[in-house]
Amino acid sequence: MSARLTQVQISDFRSIRGKITVPLDAPVVLVHGPNGSGKTSLLSAIELGLTGAVSSLQRYDAAYAENLVHLDAQSGKASVIVSAEHDEIPTKPSELVVENGKIRGMPLLSELQSRFFSERSLLAQATLGRLLEIYEESDARKSTSPLTRFVNDLLGLDQLDALVDGLHASGDKRRLVKSLPLYGEVSDELADHDEKVNRLEEAVTTSKERLTESQAALEQALEPFGLKSVDQVGEDRSGLGDAEAERRRSVETNALRREIEAALSLWGRLEQQPGAEARSTAESELRAHQAELNAWATSKRAALEAALAAAASLYADLSPARSVGWSTSHAEAFRELSELLSKTEARLARDESARKELTDLRETLTKARAREARLDESLGALAANSGDLAQALSELAPLVDSEICPVCQRDFSETGPTSLRAHLATHIASLSQSASKLRSVADERQTVRNEITKHEQSLNRLQETVLVDDELTSLRNRRASLSDTVRQLKETEGAANEGDALAAAVAAASERLAKLRSDEESLIGVGRSVAGFAAQLGLKPPAESDDLGVVLEAYLAAADQSLETATRREQDRRKAEEALEQHSISLARLGVLESDLKSARADQKRVKDAVKSADDVRAEIRKLSDRAVEARTSVVRDVFNESLNKVWSNLFVRLAPEEPFLPAFELPDKGKGPVEAKLITRYRGDDRGGNPKAMLSAGNLNTAALTLFLSLHLSVKPLLPWLVIDDPVQSMDEIHIAQFAALLRTLSKQRGRQVIIAVHERPLFEYLSLELSPASPGDKLITVELSKDGRGHTICNPEPMMWDSSTVFRAEA
Structure with missing residues (x-):
C-alpha cells in the first residue's frame, strides 16, 4: 500500500465558502487559483485535519481558532475531513470541527507524526520567508534551536539528551533542590545544626563566665559566717546557723520592744496626771449630775414618754428613745407625724373640692x-x-x-x-x-x-x-x-432635749472618773513590768530610786540593738542562700548546655557527613554530565559539518548554480555547553562570509530557505513521505524555476515523495503541469483549480492526468 494523502473535504474554512472535495491520490498535486481563492486555506485545512492545529497561524496568534470559520457560514462552524493511506495511520478519515473558537475532533496523526509533518513536510507560504530566522531562534526555556532539535531526532540522541537533561539539576544546588527536595531539606538541616552549635558554644562561654561571677559572689556572701567554700556550708546549710531559732528570738525581741515602747508611752502620759484630789473632784461631779438627772425623770419624763407612745401608735417605724436618745426619737416622731397630718388634711381638702365641683x-x-x-x-x-x-x-x-x-x-x-x-x-x-x-x-x-x-x-x-x-x-x-x-x-420638745443633755453629762463624768482610776492602776502595772523587761533582756533590774522613764528608754535601746543585730544576721543568711542558689543554677545550666552542645555536635557531624556524601555523588554526576555533553556536542558537530551541510549545499547549487556564496551551518569548536548552529555563507565552500540574509539576494535567500527545508526533510528516514509546499517560487527567475521543477520530479519519481504544491501564477502552473505530467505507466498528476462564483462560493475543479502511451512522441529512425 502506498503512503499517500487521498482526499480532503472542506466546509466554510477560512477563505473557502461552502463545501468542496479535493482529491489528493496522486504522486503530485498542483493547486492553482487567483489571490483569495483559497489555496493557502486548502493547505491549512490539510494540516488541521492531520495535526489538529495550524502551526503557521498558531505561531503568531494563540487565539487563531476564532478566525478559522468563514464569516458568511450559515451554520457558524467549519469542518475538515482528511483521508490517507499509510501503514501507521488509521484508515478511518479524521473529522475536525471548528465552532465558537474551539477545535473539536481527533486528528489523523499521532503527536510525533504531527510534529514531523509540521516541521519536515509542510512549508507554509508565511513560513518560507522566515524559515532561516525560525531555525535560528532558540527556546528561552531549553536554550536549543529547532534545527538542533531536528539533529537530535536525526541522530537518535534522545537517550543522551535525556541523560544530560536528567543530570542538569545536579550541576547547581538551586536546581537540585527543586528536583530533589530532600537534598534541600538536609542542607537546611545542616545550616540549622551549624547555627545551633554556634549558639550553644556562645551559651556555654556565657554560662562559664556567669559561673565564675557566682563563685566570687558566693565567697563574699560566706565571709560573715567564717566560711571559705561551699563544702563548709553543709547539705542542710547548718554552717549558716539555726535560722529558725534566730527568727523566733527576733520575733520575741520585737514583741518585747513593742511592750517596752507601750510602757514608756504610758509612763510619759501618766507621769503628769493629778492624783487622789482629781479623783475626788470627779466623784463629786458625777453625784451632782446624777441628782439633776433623777429630778428631771421625776418631773418631765412621764409626759415625754406619753407623747412618744402616742406617736408610736400612729407611726409604727418610730425609733425607740433608748436606742437613739430622747431628742432624736422626739424629732423623728414630730417630723413624721407632721408630714402625715399634712397629707391627711390635703386629702380631705381635695374631697371637699371634688364634692363642690x-x-x-x-x-x-x-x-x-x-x-x-x-x-x-x-x-x-x-x-x-x-x-x-x-x-x-x-x-x-x-x-x-x-x-x-x-x-x-x-x-x-x-x-x-x-x-x-x-x-x-x-x-x-x-x-x-x-x-x-x-x-x-x-x-x-x-x-x-x-x-x-x-x-x-x-x-x-x-x-x-x-x-x-x-x-x-x-x-x-x-x-x-x-x-x-x-x-x-x-x-415636750424641751424636756427631750434636757433629758439628753443631763444623760450626756452623767456619762462624761463617769468616763472621766473611770479613766483616772485606770491610770492609777496602769502606773502600778508599769512598775511591775520593768523587772520582767530586765530579765528578758538579760540586764540588771532597776533600783527603787531609779527614774522609770530613763530605765525604760535604756531597755528600748537595748532591744533595738538586739533587733538590728538579728536583722543583719538574717540579711547575711538570705544573701548567702541566694548566692548558693544562683551558684547551683549556674552549675546546672552549664551542665545542660555542655550536654546539649555535645548532642548538637554529634547531629551536626551526622548531617555534615550525609551532605558530604551527597556532594561527592554530585561531583561524579557532574563529571558524567560533562562527558555526555561532550559526546553529544561531538556527534552534533560531525552531523552538521559532514551530513546536513553537504545535502544543503548540493540542493542549493542545483537551484542556484551561479551563486558564489553557499549557505551553511557553523558550529563552535570549543566549550562544554550545548551545541547551537549559526547560519553563515562560504565563498564556494572555502572562505567564510556573513549571514545569508546579508550576503544573498532575495531570490537566492528564498532558494536557500527552500533547499534548507528540503535538506532537513531528506536527511532523515521520513515518518511521512509527504511534501506540502505553498507557493515556493517567490522571487525565482526562470532558471531557478526550471531547476526546481526538475528537483520536484526527482523527489516524486525517485525518492517516492507525494508532492502537493500551490502556485499563484498561471503560466507557472501550466509549466509545472507539463514538467510533472505522468511519464511512465501507473504515474498520475492531479491539477486543482480554485475560483469563486458570483455569490462568493468557492469552486473546486480537479483534473486527474494519467499516463497515456498514445501521447508519447517517439523519434523516427
Missing part, C-alpha cells in the same frame, strides 16, 4: 339636657319642610312650560293670576330656607350633645375621687388624733 357639674348637665330636648322639638317641626322636596321640585321646574301642572294635569290659571312657573319658584325658595334652618339647628344640637358627653365623663371621674362616708369619717378621726399628738410633741 360635682354639685356644680350635675346642675350644668341638667341644663344641657333640657336644651337638647328643645332642639329635638325644633328639628321635628322642620323635618316636614326638608330640602329633599325642594330638590325634587327643582328637577321638575324645567318640565313646566305652560299652566297645566305636569303632576295632576290641572290648569293652574284657574287658581288666580299667578302663573304656575312663578308659584313653583316661590315654593322652592321657601323650602330651601327651611332646609338651611334645619342644618343650623342640627349643628347646634350636635354641639350640645358633645358638651353633655364631656360633662358625663367629668361626672364619672369626679365620682371616683369622692370618698365614701366610712372613709371620710375615718380620715377625719385620724386627722384629730394626729393634731393632738403633734400638739403633745410640741409641748
